[in-house]
Amino acid sequence: MDAHHNHDNNEHETHNHEGHNDSHAHGHGGHDHGDMVTEFRNKFFVVLIFSIPIVLLSPMIQQFMGVDWRFDGDTYIVAALSTFVFFYGGWPFIKGGFDELKGREPGMMTLIGMAISIAFFYSMAVVFGFDGEVIFWELATLVLIMLLGHWIEMRSISNASKALESLASLMPDSASRITSSGDTEEVQVDDIRAGDLLLVKPGEKMPLDGKIVKGQSQVDESMLTGESVPVAKSVNDEVIGGSINREGSLTIEVEKLRDESYLSQVIEMVKASQETKSKTQDITNKAAKWLFYIALGAGITTFIVWMSIGAGMNTAIQRTVTVMVITCPHALGLAAPLVISVSTALAAKYGLLIRKRPQFEKARNIDAVIFDKTGTLTEGEFGVTDIQSFSALDEDTILSYAAAVENESEHPIAAGIINEASERGLKPGSLTDFNSITGVGIEGDVDGRSVKVVSPGYMDQNDIQFNDHNFNRWSDQGKTVVFLIVDEALAGAIALTDKIKESSRQTIEQLHDRNIKAIMLTGDNHKVANYVAKEIGIDEVYAEVLPDQKAEKVTEIKSRGLVVAMTGDGINDAPALAKADVGIAVGAGTDIAMDSADIVLVNSNPKDIMAIFSLSRRTFSKLVQNLIWASGYNIFAIPLAAGVLAPWGIVLSPAVGAVLMSLSTVIVAINAQLLHRFEVE
Template identity: 45%
Template sequence: MANHLEHISEKSTHNNYGIDKHIGHNIEIFFRKFWISLILSIPVILYSDIFQKFFKWAPPDFIWSSYMPLLLSSIIFFYGGWIFIIGAWREIRSYLPGMMTLISIAISTAYFWSIYAVFAHEETLFWEIATLITIMFLGHYIEMRTIGGTQNALRELAKLLPDTAEIIQNDKIKTIAVSELNENDIILVRPGAQIPADGKIIDGESNINESMVTGESNPVFKKKDDFVVAGTINGDGALKIRVTNIWEKTFLAWVIHLVNEAQMSKSRLQVLSDKAALFLTIIAILWWLITLTVWLLVGANINFAVARLVAVLVIACPHALGLAVPLVASISTTKAAQNGFLVKQRIALETARTIDAVLFDKTGTLTKGEYGVIDIFNTENHTKKEVLELAASLNLLSEHPISKAVLTEAKKQKLSLKEINKFEALRGKGIKAFVGEKEILIWGFTLLESNNINVSTKLSKQIQDAGKKWQTIIFVIEDKILLWAITLADVIRKESYEAILQLKEMGIQTIIITGDWENTTKWVSQELGIDKYFAKVLPHQKSEKIKELQALSLKVAMVGDGINDALALTQADLGIAIGAGTNVAIESAGIVLIRNDPRDIEKIIKLSKMTYSKMIQNIFWATGYNIIALPLAAGIFAFKGILLQPAISAIFMSLSTIIVALNALLLKNKNLN
């Protein structure tokens, strides 16, 4: 299974960068060709005229020694240079001439001119050919090593799954390969072991380390009926898990798939850099023709003119420009996954830095989308814990969402429940039971009025305040005497407070847009310090509200989790879906929050700004380099003795590409917290 996921993680590797796309070879091939070319280049250099003149040294003379540079250079050209020629053919066939085309023209021109020069007794360019190809291999090897690091994070994700799993069959534990697991199998995961498949806990509880999958740094407590994710690490408790997803259906495979898709998509800047790279290729070819023509017209010998031609073609290779954006984008999408959010479309991440306003759906986004106990109002001499203990005891046998909320709060406070008898669910009214000899009722407000239960002035005031916030209120009655009131509401995520504060500090407007009632929305808005809210908004009206904001020249992000948010997520400049939301919402969004943590929105904006900055730096460097380098390679300062030999041009071109790659890699060390 791990190998299968590694295959998924590498599906896009050969589509992201120029070298792999055009050539299709791996790093080991470049390394081997570099060493063979280097060894063959040494005799070629030793027998070159420039080496002999500079060091005043004559190499050994033997039969056919004058043809040795031709022989060795031919081997280097066809063994090493053939890779570039194949790459050029692929570029031309796809109507996208680029780096390979320029290098191929350069080495082919130099090679065939040198063959002619041997028999015409002219000066050859064999040592330039040999060193040029060798340096190109070295530069590409270093570059590919650098680029390879950007894929390590995905490969590490793919390796998270263990090779084996312990399956429970007929009360016996058997070890099998993970690839043999099926849905609904029961597996045992021991403390400290990796979870081999997505599943639901049917027995046990533990703290789960989800950091590698969701980016959550703290262990997450999981108990019976909670779902766990393949690739996460079990903590201190043994778990029995029913398998729900295997293979490509696992959450981990989905993460890898989305990151790959994002890395293969293109942002506006990448489209721009691709066009610039194509434009630069055309300029280089025109510059080559101008250079050759001018030098021949001013009376330079053909050997000098060809050398200038080769230098121009090599130094003008647009590889650094072509790599400037996609490498940064690849690193940023992988970094996003490591920090708890998935970039589905690169253009979405690029847009995030420009956002002026963030609209939040309320339920399930800023709130948990489930009832929680807000407060307990008591009229007698009892503590809140005693009230909650009694209420939870009665609610133990009820399936109502309110009952579950009361029980959850009691469990959170580790309260022990009382023994009850004669339990009765009063359909649509409440519940009744006896605790010892006392009759306990839990009712809603309507039953209070119809049964003439007196409410104290103090409690009445507290109930009115809770009602203004549209909180749900249940009443605990003992022997027909009202003792306590418990208020419940959709619980605001504690992370929401910090998320709103972060956005405000960034100067971004925050807005709630929801179909919920005015009072509830107003209370949540005031509680969180939201700038504005729209309540009782229907799904199609949400997208209309976004259009209104966009008409005010605001760049709008929408954060939601439900089907009713799909239109709004699509209409917004940036759609952000909560990972626990519906598939429709996730499909409509450009970015998905894996951890359902609204604080990650700040990280999205930070990463967007960092990514854009790195892209601009790389484009500026790659473009500026060519503006300066092309005239030098053409020999514009030759009258001052400043000339760039083809081999030196190759070094500069390789260094330019490596600088772009290293600058992109600096993004990996940036902290988003």
């Protein structure tokens, strides 16, 4: 968010401390994801228990292990166990496949349903006399792996929501409300109304989002924002429900109730993102759709060819089943869920809250990043950059005197001077007779000496001469300059500006290393914008742009054929964030415009943008690799299964086809886990 800053020499009279205008999934039938996690988990473990005897009693597995555990009636026991696995574990896929076919959109569920049905009915036919080998173990492992894939998928998209809901549950159930008489009463949080005043003592949690009206303290927001250092808060500062008051007592005015709170907004945002279908999920479903048609077409063709050459019904059916089994989507069913699961965990590790996966996936193609200035590239608060002495006083003494007088002011410039003095370990002297000099500054007595902190306008009005070389240079850089007068004599000058974040320079350098343009879009004036841009290496600057014009500028930049990410603090930047190809909100405060951002940088660090681009590219790469392997191997496997090498004595049985399919699953799983080796490039 940027307001217009006026830093021309004759406009520094605004430093009167009174009116300065600087401010700074799948559809899955609509079930609740938590219920689906439980359903698939339970089914997985039940099927696992039943699958163990099915696999161990399989003749092929026993042959592979070099054992013989056969006994009379074992085939019927395996058939009974497999019947349970087929109808209990396979029912979600059979029903899902039926729904897909009903909607004339065959996809993953149809492919799985077809595969397990063929394995089941073929094996049952063998049990009751058909010449062939039972492949109940293939049925059991296919159902087991598909249940695992869906369990992983449901768990990965619900974990973020669960984590946030657990944070919400940590918010206090009661609070100390201040009555009209000034006393406090213990009330339930649900009984609190907007505008109520609450007393929050040291060590207590903020009951709700609000604004401090009395007191100052250090507030620990780490569980909400990831910021490890407690944040200094005083009057008019916002506080987030659930954060911890570390030091002084605070009186806060409630602004948002529980359902409107920051945490509730985040939870709703994550829930909404769960319904946003990923492009890679679409790709997976399309691959499954075509694989279904290929399997069906190849199976029918295989049967017709073998029958036409007089091979006999048994041989034709065995070849057909082998083709259908080898196209079973073990690997395809795990290709996307495993990668998305690892990607989600890595995103959380790097402080990324992904609202919309399609935009996250698109981030790998970004050509330009548009930055808001205040609160994004800069801290959004004044900081001292330069001090000049016009007397015998050194820099620390000048700063100490100024801080003593500014202690009585709530102006952003005052906060900058006081913070600098605090960082230097200076203790301001005792102030008496504080007074505001209308329009041009403030004054008071510090340790018995008359001290004034005034604007350039005061200097002009009183014809006080000074060496203006540094002043002109600082003004050209868009800095605000105040002067210190001690005992009616000019003592020094202090220059302040909105502090540039330490991570901003490094972020711009890394963008340039990737040939990505860095563009600034700000409501601030040209001097300030150009100074910041020069300091950190911004390529293009658009300054003095009103909030409602920012979206138009984003459209204009996109019209140059660039894929654009917009990065802002999410307040006045909301329209621009929505207009960009990828909207990135920097900051986890109460106003991060969750409805407009695609990705939120929880730690408010511009450098985390690089993690978005790197992780997006690596995630998409792994997904494509898995999809290619899971689907592409059929180019070689299907002809082999169909028996094209039969004249040379190479024939795959349905069981061997099942083994080959399982091997592809192992490769896909290992490839997905390699994403854990990701590091920001």
